[in-house]
Amino acid sequence: MHRRAARTPPPPRAPPSRQRSAGRAGRSPPRGDRGRDLVHHLLGLIVVTIEGFSYHREWQDGRELALEFTGRVDGLDLQGIDLIRLDERQRIQSLDVMIRPINAVVALRDSIAPRMAVYLAQRGVDAASR
Numbered sequence: 001m002h003r004r005a006a007r008t009p010p011p012p013r014a015p016p017s018r019q020r021s022a023g024r025a026g027r028s029p030p031r032g033d034r035g036r037d038l039v040h041h042l043l044g045l046i047v048v049t050i051e052g053f054s055y056h057r058e059w060q061d062g063r064e065l066a067l068e069f070t071g072r073v074d075g076l077d078l079q080g081i082d083l084i085r086l087d088e089r090q091r092i093q094s095l096d097v098m099i100r101p102i103n104a105v106v107a108l109r110d111s112i113a114p115r116m117a118v119y120l121a122q123r124g125v126d127a128a129s130r
Contacts (some may be wrong), residue, residue: 042116045116049073049111050072050073053070056068056069061073063084064083065083067084068081069081069082076117078108080097080100081098083096083098
């Protein structure tokens with residue numbers, strides 16, 4: 001819901017009031033720098049694929065954040081929410097992303113999956129095991 005042969009897109013940025021250093025992301029994240037690089041690349045692909053990507057609203061409760069965003073992919077409008085949990089050092093501990101409608105999710109997946117497979121193959125990672 002991620003380098004040298006092709007230029008890696010920049011990572012997505014939270015609203016200025018919520019920018020943090022990325023630690024881990026996802027429910028079952030890969031560990032260490034390898035996992036961080038993978039998540040960084042995937043999120044960068046998502047942001048450059050979604051046209052007009054923009055955050056609109058944010059909510060915070062302690063170390064938990066919800067950020068609403070919108071954009072378009074393949075001519076389809078989409079809306080999403082990033083649910084972020086920060087650790088005690090204010091780094092991302094987990095990130096869950098929900099996007100709708102389903103046809104935009106499918107278009108996003110179809111656009112990103114081939115590029116992510118190339119990225120993983122260049123690093124010797126079996127995409128089917130992810």
